[in-house]
Amino acid sequence: MTTLTAVGLPPAKGRSGFSGALRSEWTKIRSVRSTTYTLLATAIVTIGISTLFSWGQSGHTSTDDLADFDAVRNSLFGIIFGQLVIVVIGSMTLSSEYSTGMIRTSLTSMPRRGTVFGAKLLVFTVVALVTGLFCSFTSFFIGQSFFSSTKIHDFRNGESVDIAVRDLSTSLDKPHVLQAVIGGGLYLAVSALLAFGLAAILRHTAGAITAAIGVLFVTFIMGQFLPHDWAVKVDKYIPFLAGSQIWGLKKLGEKGVPMFSAWGGFGLFVGYAGAAILIGAYLFHRRDA
Amino acid sequence: MIEAQSLTKRYGDKLAVDQLSFSVQPGQVTGFLGPNGAGKSTTMRLILGLDAPTAGTVTVNGRPFAAADNPMREVGALLEAKAIHGGRSAYHHLLCLAQTNDLPARRVGEVLELVGLSDVARKRSKGFSLGMGQRLGIAAALLGDPKVLMFDEPVNGLDPEGILWIRNLMKALASEGRTVFVSSHLMSEMEHTADHLLVIGRGRLIADCTVAEFIEQNSEQQVRVRTPDADRMTQLVAADGGRVTAEGATLRISRLPLERVGDLAFENGIRLHELTALQASLEQAFMELTKEAVEYHAAVPGSRAQDGAPGATSDVPSEKVEA
Structure with missing residues (x-):
């Protein structure tokens, strides 16, 4: 019979709290392969599609489009698809605890639920922010390298003719550029946090991912079908349109449809994610695990 | 605690x-x-x-x-x-x-x-x-x-x-x-x-x-007796207030202590080949106790329910423990 006396266990020093929970959540998130895979997928999709789009833009930008050319937004185009991938990590971070039954082990080792939820949220926020910022800055620099020699073409006699090569790139020291690039990372991170909140409400991976895509993508697509007199009232509240104002230099959305400012819209977007997280936190605290 | x-x-x-x-x-x-x-x-x-x-x-x-x-x-x-x-x-x-x-x-x-x-x-x-x-x-x-x-x-x-x-x-x-x-x-x-x-x-x-x-508290003590004179033994035990289930030469006796069963045989000159106290197992005691409280009663096709609580202990090996 093995001795059961705990050799490696010194007496307790104080009360278990938030710092231990933080270290635990960090161990959890880094010790499963799905984290690496989904983070990698987010980076590949965001940066890859941004690169393709920038390359395409630098090959054939029409003279008609010059006035609206947004060197930041065009270089970050992949965010639109990257958000669909980062919501998977946002959901799985919490919902995988329910699908595996791990949540009951977690809450048995630390029954103070606020501590568990808060630590998980904070660790995930940092991971999502780092991922988002990496994607937006990398996409930005790749995009500018293409835009520095953009072929401009014009339609003459029904045919497209290259008329010039121009430098349409921008740099971080220009007005609002740094804010917009950081905004791209923030947008991705907050999308993931929205999914995190939905996962806390739904406790189901597929359900939370579907709901997040519904909020981010489907509302935007449905907004496109609205008649103009509705669109002018409703469009600016659509999560994608509100949140995306921050990651460009120019307004996103149809002409003549009012939109929020960069920070105003992003603030509303954070509000949506925050509401999901608050409801999720309340339910996490109250419901039987 | x-x-x-x-x-x-x-x-x-x-x-x-x-x-x-x-x-x-x-x-x-x-x-x-x-x-x-x-x-x-x-x-x-x-x-x-x-x-x-x-x-x-x-x-x-x-x-x-x-x-x-x-x-x-x-x-x-x-x-x-x-x-x-x-x-x-x-x-x-x-x-x-x-x-x-x-x-x-x-x-x-x-x-x-x-x-x-x-x-x-x-x-x-x-x-x-x-x-x-x-x-x-x-x-x-x-x-x-x-x-x-x-x-x-x-x-x-x-x-x-x-x-x-x-x-x-x-x-x-x-x-x-x-x-x-x-x-x-x-x-x-x-x-x-x-x-x-x-x-x-x-x-x-x-x-x-x-x-x-x-x-x-939850089970009856039983005594197992094996005797060539099973009929007479059964009558004597019954007359003394015991209850007998007979299987050929083997009797299971309840409601009488072991000593009383032995004395009865001795006093009446009955030859015994076995006299054993049967310890009811926890299994039997438990089934006895919870038969009213079993939530899911399973029907056993082609047979009548036995022991009052079929299905409740489906994972339990079916042998009767006698120690």
């Missing part, structure tokens, strides 16, 4: 735990018995605060579990097999738990050694057998060197070696002065492990006593 006061849990219109009051004492193994669906797991979840009680209170070492300074040093629990993220290695699973209670990382290696999983510590638990999963769960329960241990159906799916290991572990933990609370629907298992019993059926406490008391 675990203390419950009028603990009640209602799921919708189903009363899972009904006014349960009990205390689980340190230094012994307390068996928590009941048929499937009796409320054993729910009670354990209420103790751990995983579910909130509809009414009543439960404390661990005098406080609600969630108020414990270092919860893992108070209670170690094995609830369901494999409440584990399968993509995480055994080592990281235990490490992330240890960190919540500021337990040193070297303790992880120690409990892995203790349960015999050191060799697979870096393997993802997805590939573990049920037995290895149980061992990992027990390692997690032991991490904080807790004063109270709770095991929900710990021997499910284990091979005989594993069952013996868990039995000895529970006894050793109790002998170190810890509170050991183990649920089972396997009566024969409790007979070998438990010192004290809490029996529930349909969420209600049916018995709270020692194993010996439980058998004594």
Whole structure:
């Protein structure tokens, strides 16, 4: 019979709290392969599609489009698809605890639920922010390298003719550029946090991912079908349109449809994610695990 | 020490735990018995605060579990097999738990050694057998060197070696002065492990006593007699107030003590080839007690229900234990 006396266990020093929970959540998130895979997928999709789009833009930008050319937004185009991938990590971070039954082990080792939820949220926020910022800055620099020699073409006699090569790139020291690039990372991170909140409400991976895509993508697509007199009232509240104002230099959305400012819209977007997280936190605290 | 006061849990219109009051004492193994669906797991979840009680209170070492300074040093629990993220290695699973209670990382290696999983510590638990999963769960329960241990159906799916290991572990933990609370629907298992019993059926406490008391109170002592003169013996016993079931030369006698049966034979010159006291097993006593409280009665096709509680103990080997 093995001795059961705990050799490696010194007496307790104080009360278990938030710092231990933080270290635990960090161990959890880094010790499963799905984290690496989904983070990698987010980076590949965001940066890859941004690169393709920038390359395409630098090959054939029409003279008609010059006035609206947004060197930041065009270089970050992949965010639109990257958000669909980062919501998977946002959901799985919490919902995988329910699908595996791990949540009951977690809450048995630390029954103070606020501590568990808060630590998980904070660790995930940092991971999502780092991922988002990496994607937006990398996409930005790749995009500018293409835009520095953009072929401009014009339609003459029904045919497209290259008329010039121009430098349409921008740099971080220009007005609002740094804010917009950081905004791209923030947008991705907050999308993931929205999914995190939905996962806390739904406790189901597929359900939370579907709901997040519904909020981010489907509302935007449905907004496109609205008649103009509705669109002018409703469009600016659509999560994608509100949140995306921050990651460009120019307004996103149809002409003549009012939109929020960069920070105003992003603030509303954070509000949506925050509401999901608050409801999720309340339910996490109250419901039987 | 675990203390419950009028603990009640209602799921919708189903009363899972009904006014349960009990205390689980340190230094012994307390068996928590009941048929499937009796409320054993729910009670354990209420103790751990995983579910909130509809009414009543439960404390661990005098406080609600969630108020414990270092919860893992108070209670170690094995609830369901494999409440584990399968993509995480055994080592990281235990490490992330240890960190919540500021337990040193070297303790992880120690409990892995203790349960015999050191060799697979870096393997993802997805590939573990049920037995290895149980061992990992027990390692997690032991991490904080807790004063109270709770095991929900710990021997499910284990091979005989594993069952013996868990039995000895529970006894050793109790002998170190810890509170050991183990649920089972396997009566024969409790007979070998438990010192004290809490029996529930349909969420209600049916018995709270020692194993010996439980058998004594809930079963009739029987005497087995083998004699070439079975007919006369039967008449004598019946005349003396005993009850006899005869199977050829073998008689089962109840309601008379062993000594009285022996004297009857001696005084009347009846030759006996066997005179044995039959100890009713915990299994029989339990079935007797809970037959009214079994939640799911299974119909056995082509046969009549036997022992009053078919289906309730479907995992139990069907041999009658006579010791």
